[in-house]
Amino acid sequence: MAEIIDGRAIARQLDETTKAEVDALVEAGHPAPGLTVILVGEDPASEVYVRRKIKACEKVGIKSTEHRLPADTSQDDLLALIDTLNKDSAVHGILCQVPLPDHIDTRLVLRSISPEKDVDGFHPVNVGRLSTGTGGIVPCTPLGVMMLIHSVIPDLTGKDVVVIGKSNIVGKPVANLLLDAEATVTVTHIYTHGLPEICRKADVIVAAAGAPELVKGHWVKDGAVLIDVGITRQETEDGKTKLVGDIKFDEVQHAAAVTPVPGGVGPMTIACLLANTVQAARAAMVGNSSSDSDYADAPSRTMFTGSGNNPN
Numbered sequence: 001m002a003e004i005i006d007g008r009a010i011a012r013q014l015d016e017t018t019k020a021e022v023d024a025l026v027e028a029g030h031p032a033p034g035l036t037v038i039l040v041g042e043d044p045a046s047e048v049y050v051r052r053k054i055k056a057c058e059k060v061g062i063k064s065t066e067h068r069l070p071a072d073t074s075q076d077d078l079l080a081l082i083d084t085l086n087k088d089s090a091v092h093g094i095l096c097q098v099p100l101p102d103h104i105d106t107r108l109v110l111r112s113i114s115p116e117k118d119v120d121g122f123h124p125v126n127v128g129r130l131s132t133g134t135g136g137i138v139p140c141t142p143l144g145v146m147m148l149i150h151s152v153i154p155d156l157t158g159k160d161v162v163v164i165g166k167s168n169i170v171g172k173p174v175a176n177l178l179l180d181a182e183a184t185v186t187v188t189h190i191y192t193h194g195l196p197e198i199c200r201k202a203d204v205i206v207a208a209a210g211a212p213e214l215v216k217g218h219w220v221k222d223g224a225v226l227i228d229v230g231i232t233r234q235e236t237e238d239g240k241t242k243l244v245g246d247i248k249f250d251e252v253q254h255a256a257a258v259t260p261v262p263g264g265v266g267p268m269t270i271a272c273l274l275a276n277t278v279q280a281a282r283a284a285m286v287g288n289s290s291s292d293s294d295y296a297d298a299p300s301r302t303m304f305t306g307s308g309n310n311p312n
């Protein structure tokens with residue numbers, strides 16, 4: 001029987017560390033860290049995620065501000081808002097919920113957020129730092145994935161890890177983090193030939209293809225660890241909706257451990273956002289924001305990984 005990796009419990013643990021960091025900053029006379037969340041349009045899933053982010057901020061003492069903009073907001077107006085927030089010293093973290101409406105150039109918007117305030121870790125400066133192992137802000141979902149893996153495999157040295165999915169938000173950054181942890185990483189995607197055979201050799205599979213129930217039981221070797229990043233809403237026969245991951249959960253009981261959907265990677269994404277916000281605030285408050293070691297020794301970063309970025 002595979003162990004279920006409880007993402008909600010691990011996220012709560014991380015939130016406790018984050019709250020302690022917020023308390024320590026405030027006790028030292030600093031203002032509470034401030035996070036600004038921008039939501040453009042009315043995508044129902046994005047509304048859910050933004051609500052959760054705002055509520056989570058309250059729990060750990062982060063001061064959150066929301067900007068809800070209509071779907072027809074112009075790109076220039078959005079860029080002007082971000083420019084104002086970049087200059088506001090009470091704002092330590094800025095995130096723009098994606099997806100954005102089609103008339104807005106997402107890449108341009110994400111790179112307009114100051115790298116120091118980019119708590120999503122999507123800015124090219126942070127992407128470059130991650131891929132060279134030189135600090136920066138790590139994207140929330142990949143950071144959460146690493147913490148979930150480390151909760152069952154503390155040392156990944158030499159482990160064979162297959163990542164399914166090559167997105168900029170999950171697949172590519174998670175591959176970099178796994179390499180930093182000395183794993184042997186194979187990055188694949190839905191067009192990869194022989195995907196079942198490749199997966200069958202893996203000690204760990206990170207499924208992030210956005211393809212519901214792609215990974216079948218016979219793709220998984222006995223004792224593997226499975227991390228399911230996919231979340232697809234499906235309608236059931238009785239007209240209700242259910243969330244489905246990229247792994248066929250019922251067929252993988254021979255794995256050592258598996259993350260559920262919901263309750264696995266999702267809650268970690270939000271907990272890591274809070275941790276990133278505190279790190280950005282701390283860097284702004286103590287200066288030194290361009291140093292390689294800004295985040296490397298932060299408690300929230302080292303809690304499950306043992307260390308920050310490996311420089312080698």
Ligand SMILES: Nc1nc2c(c(=O)[nH]1)N[C@@H](CN(C=O)c1ccc(C(=O)N[C@@H](CCC(=O)O)C(=O)O)cc1)CN2
Binds near residue numbers: 048140
């Ligand atoms: N600016 C960003 N936009 C998006 C990100 C991101 O990291 N930054 N990631 C995803 C959505 N996302 C965060 O924003 C996110 C997805 C899922 C969850 C979550 O808690 N999921 C729950 C289920 C929730 C449900 O009922 O739908 C779970 O898995 O248990 C949190 C955040 C895209 N956009």
